[in-house]
Amino acid sequence: MSQQNQLYNTILTDLDKGKLVLPTLPDVAIKVRDVVSDPDATSAQLADIIMTDAALSARLLKVANSPLYRGRIHVDSVQTAITRLGLKMVRNLVTGLVVEQVFRPTSKKLEKRARDLWQHSIEVSAISQVIASKQSNIKTDEAMLAGLIHAIGVLPILTRAEKDPELLDDESRLDMLIENLYPRIGAAILKSWEFSPNLITVAAEHANLNRNSGPEGPDLCDVVQVANLQSYFNTDKALDPQTRHRVLAFEKLGIDTGISVVELDENSAEYAEALAMFENF
Template identity: 70%
Template structure:
């Protein structure tokens, strides 16, 4: 049995037995999500949870003053930020802002892979936000988070690969393993984190190019799937035009399969501003 088959079988077995080590959502994000889902929670209660983390507080204030969200009056406190953004948006934004904490590793080789994953995830997040902003029933901030976590299932695979140096060295074999497993693992992670079904579906289904979201308008998976495929434009991972043209997500979103939304003049500034949210994190 090859090293690739051994690692695949190990991961599947541990996942099925509930023994696979999955990343844990940072505590402050978990607490914020718990408070925000309570319809009786006040803005002050939510702000009080956030202010327990000084770094997060500073980042949230920076986001509230960013070109994407700023108003006439500068935001100077977490309480003001929560008031401007609203509890639902703050819930998604806080989770977005703390995610990079998970993309850390002691091994230099693993660190390189995790940084590549983070870069790709932030690009898909920014593209997802731009695409969602043109749709009437999809929240841009939720799309931003969805893009950021779409490949969260890759992380446990990379962690397990540390025990199999041959796999960590062989990018092609490791990428094949990731392609086969990360959707199923991502689904398990987001269920553990008690995320809503539409975000869980993003991790589970974004690679399914035959997916049809049904007769209604496009959904969050459509947005992230299109963003993910567009992030590969001009790379060796890009789909050939004929295959890309068959992906229903593009049609449902009204996106030209041959043009990146980030390169359109009307979207380029918004894309750059969304990407800037992840700078210095």
Template identity: 65%
Template sequence: MSQQDLFYNKILKDLEDGKLLLPTLPEVALKVREVVDDPDATAVQLADIIVTDPALSARLLKVANSPLYRGRVPIESIHMAVPRLGLTMVRNIVTSLMMEQMFKATNKRLEKRLKTLWEHSTKVSAQSQVLASKLPKMNTDEAMLAGLIHSIGTLPILMQAQDEPGLLENPQRLDQIIDNLYPRIGAAILRKWEFPQSLVEVAAEHKNLNRNSGPSGPDLVDVVQVAYLQSLFDTEKALDPLTLNKVISFEKVGADTGLTVYEIDENSEEYLEALALFNIKP
């Protein structure tokens, strides 16, 4: 058995045995989640936590005043933003904004990979937001977070790969291991974080091309799956048109299998605005 196969099997066994080291949410995001989960919590309590982090406060205000979320009156403070947006929406947005911290490299060898992974995740997130904004009963804040976490399972694989001589220098083999494992690991991470089942399913099922969410309207997995597949256009991982035409989520979301959100004129400005929330350019 090759070294790569041993690594693959170890990751899989550690995951099944509950021994795989999984990332944890940043402290502020955890505090926000605790408050929102408290049925007696108030908007003032939540705002008081957020204002302790000036950088987060500034970014949340930027989101609150973006085209996807703003109302008729500009939001000028966190204590104004929280009741206007609602506790659940603020929790999703804060979690999304804090997620970037987890993609910071502590090792130069991983820096490029983590940067590429973060940029790809933000683009799937932005496309998910725009798609969700066109669908009834679909929250753009949930879609933003769902797009960001769709490939979160890649993180522990990369961290483990640091300790395997030669694996980081064999990108083709490492990519194969990641592709095979990251959905399962991502679902395990989100369960550990006690995320809603709808988000766990996004991590687990967004690559399942045979998935059918049923007779009801599209769900989060449909939205993220379309955004994910669109993000592969013009890359070596792009699927052929015949395969894409069989993916039910495109029909359910009402998306064109041959166009990305960015390529559709009426949606491109919203996509750019959504990317700007993470300081990313297309």
């Protein structure tokens, strides 16, 4: 049995037995989700929860006053920010803002990997928002969250690898394990977090270059798949043009396979604003 299959089978066995250490969704995100799921929920109720976390409140106000969402009047209260953004958008935004806690490294050896993973997730999130803004059936706040959590499955693999010094020192072997395992593990995490099926699909399928979302039109996974591939433009992880051209998500979204979102003048400012939402926190 290969090293990849052995580790994958071990993780699945532990998952089935409830022994696998999965990242936990911060309590405030769970409370916010519970309130928003109540049809009678009010912005005041939601504000009361968010204001228990001073840092989160400040982040939400920063986003509400950012170029992406600001109105003509500066927002200076959490409840006003919620009213401006809407309950469902705030739910996804809060989840996105607090999920950074999950990416905090548990050891010095993993610090750079965790930091690079979070930065990559921010970039995919920003590109996903720009792409979603051009689609009539994809909400930008859902695309934002989907981009942030698309690679969440990497984290338990790093945690397990931390127990194997030889694996941690073998960068190429660890990269191979991550590449083969993280989508399936990510889907398991989002199921444990009780996320929606479309977000679970993003984690499970965004790296599947043969995926076909069907005749209904582009879906959230198509958006994140293209955003993920675009984030690798001009890097050593970029797909060759022929392979990229065969990815159906580009065609479904009407996006040129040879142009990244940051290379388009009309999108560059929007991308920069979306990127700034989660940087420097």
